[in-house]
Amino acid sequence: MAQNEAQRRGLLIILSSPSGAGKSTLARRLMTWDPSLSFSVSATTRAPRTGEEDGREYYFRTRAEFEDMIAQGEMLEHADVFGNLYGSPSAPVEAAISQGRDVVFDIDWQGGQQIRNSALGKHALSIFILPPSIPELERRLIARGQDAEDIIANRMQKSRDEISHWPEYDYVLVNDNLDETEAYLKTIIAAERLRLDQQPHLVEVVRRLNAEFEARS
Numbered sequence: 001m002a003q004n005e006a007q008r009r010g011l012l013i014i015l016s017s018p019s020g021a022g023k024s025t026l027a028r029r030l031m032t033w034d035p036s037l038s039f040s041v042s043a044t045t046r047a048p049r050t051g052e053e054d055g056r057e058y059y060f061r062t063r064a065e066f067e068d069m070i071a072q073g074e075m076l077e078h079a080d081v082f083g084n085l086y087g088s089p090s091a092p093v094e095a096a097i098s099q100g101r102d103v104v105f106d107i108d109w110q111g112g113q114q115i116r117n118s119a120l121g122k123h124a125l126s127i128f129i130l131p132p133s134i135p136e137l138e139r140r141l142i143a144r145g146q147d148a149e150d151i152i153a154n155r156m157q158k159s160r161d162e163i164s165h166w167p168e169y170d171y172v173l174v175n176d177n178l179d180e181t182e183a184y185l186k187t188i189i190a191a192e193r194l195r196l197d198q199q200p201h202l203v204e205v206v207r208r209l210n211a212e213f214e215a216r217s
């Protein structure tokens with residue numbers, strides 16, 4: 001982008017899916033693809049999994065701390081998911097988008113809905129990830145090897161409700177082949193960026209085209 005051009009605000013790229021469909025894997029791949037992307041690290045009251053670090057995958061907080069963050073107006077959105085509180089802190093998102101950086105969210109349908117209905121909703125690009133089948137969804141949850149049987153059963157039971165929200169999203173991808181889904185996701189983001197980057201110039205271009213028509217007549 002030329003230096004004197006006004007910088008557009010960053011996009012809020014929302015990824016939602018039932019647990020196990022692959023959205024965290026896809027989000028991680030996006031971050032490697034484009035290091036200018038900012039990942040919105042959520043706060044949660046759920047316990048850390050093996051290998052998860054406070055401030056990297058999540059900000060792990062007690063329920064009292066989380067409720068205090070809500071009371072202080074620090075959350076862009078928040079929801080109860082599988083009996084725990086999850087939410088996206090506003091400040092890092094505001095900072096990133098005001099610098100023109102696009103932000104990736106790995107959140108459920110309730111969070112997606114809240115962001116779309118917020119003041120930042122017009123900057124949202126939402127993508128829903130479907131699993132290719134329910135047995136495959138369960139296989140992935142088991143293969144991930146992170147959750148106990150009862151937790152997996154609870155996630156499987158909630159997945160039908162999460163899936164029912166697919167029509168609310170701008171795009172829906174079936175994550176069968178991971179590399180293919182990743183490629184589609186990048187295409188969607190690239191197309192949206194192109195559209196937004198072109199927008200401010202279009203009035204000027206069409207004005208010039210019209211002036212050129214005038215000059216011919």
Ligand SMILES: Nc1nc2c(ncn2[C@@H]2O[C@H](COP(=O)(O)OP(=O)(O)O)[C@@H](O)[C@H]2O)c(=O)[nH]1
Pocket residue numbers: 016017018019020024042043046077078079081082086087088106107108109110111112
């Ligand atoms: N609304 C909302 N949902 C979130 C947030 N962070 C994570 N989630 C969702 O909470 C659900 C559970 O996340 P997690 O415990 O990491 O399990 P996983 O999705 O199976 O890896 C997933 O659907 C996440 O997308 C958030 O900040 N807000």
Ligand SMILES: Nc1ncnc2c1ncn2[C@@H]1O[C@H](COP(=O)(O)OP(=O)(O)O)[C@@H](O)[C@H]1O
Pocket residue numbers: 017018019020021022023024025026140141143144175176177178179
């Ligand atoms: N297209 C795919 N094919 C096979 N396995 C996948 C695919 N996408 C993701 N996985 C695997 O499925 C498991 C769940 O993926 P994850 O990204 O943690 O899901 P989510 O964040 O939606 O809960 C992980 O072990 C991941 O490596």
